[in-house]
Amino acid sequence: MDILQTPIVVNEIFYSLQGETTRTGFPSLFIRLAGCNLNCRWCDTAYARTGCTMTIATIKKKIQQYPLANHITITGGEPLIQQGTIALLNILCTHNYPLQLETNGSISLEKVPQPVHRIVDVKTPSSGEEKSFNFTNLQLLQPHDEIKFVIADEVDYNYAKEFIQKYCATICCVINFSPVALSMKPQTLAEYILRDRLPVRLNVQLHKMLWQQEPKDF
Numbered sequence: 001m002d003i004l005q006t007p008i009v010v011n012e013i014f015y016s017l018q019g020e021t022t023r024t025g026f027p028s029l030f031i032r033l034a035g036c037n038l039n040c041r042w043c044d045t046a047y048a049r050t051g052c053t054m055t056i057a058t059i060k061k062k063i064q065q066y067p068l069a070n071h072i073t074i075t076g077g078e079p080l081i082q083q084g085t086i087a088l089l090n091i092l093c094t095h096n097y098p099l100q101l102e103t104n105g106s107i108s109l110e111k112v113p114q115p116v117h118r119i120v121d122v123k124t125p126s127s128g129e130e131k132s133f134n135f136t137n138l139q140l141l142q143p144h145d146e147i148k149f150v151i152a153d154e155v156d157y158n159y160a161k162e163f164i165q166k167y168c169a170t171i172c173c174v175i176n177f178s179p180v181a182l183s184m185k186p187q188t189l190a191e192y193i194l195r196d197r198l199p200v201r202l203n204v205q206l207h208k209m210l211w212q213q214e215p216k217d218f
């Protein structure tokens, strides 16, 4: 089959500011793929379970409708549950689009092309999915990738702290601690990080400060 005819289920495509990670504040074209293999208690993208089937060729055409977009974020749901996602990433890499992939950490990154900047979640106890992490991914991380813990309470914080002390001592990528809105005050998380001298980044969701929701389309 022509790789451009590979089907992918897309929930939405929109242009906005990246609200998380070290790219916070920079514009990006978001391609939200549909479906997820997890069921986090505080999921804020439950609406992304469904979408429309498009070919990679159609997605490429949609991207071309945003001629000034110079960065693409592939997000979900969980993008790696769809077989066509790796083909999409490979095609976009051949066009030299700077790419960020947001993944829940449960699926191997092995086939994700090297130039892609991977944001890999480690689920904490409050999600109800803390057993989901695929530990082989720790060996596949590169310096330009990032790890993200979403933290709702002190139990999550201690879990994340112990995880990085146990497994991340030799990992050189950025580690983000992201407070759950309405559950963990950013100030409280900042004070925990400073108190414990953790080498992590406080990841405050810019889009929620600006628009009280997911990134707004422009």
Ligand code: SF4
Pocket (backbone or CB within 6 Å): 036, 037, 038, 039, 040, 042, 043, 044, 045, 046, 076, 077, 078, 104
């Ligand atoms: S992995 Fe992400 S999209 Fe899936 S249930 Fe958890 S928060 Fe929602």
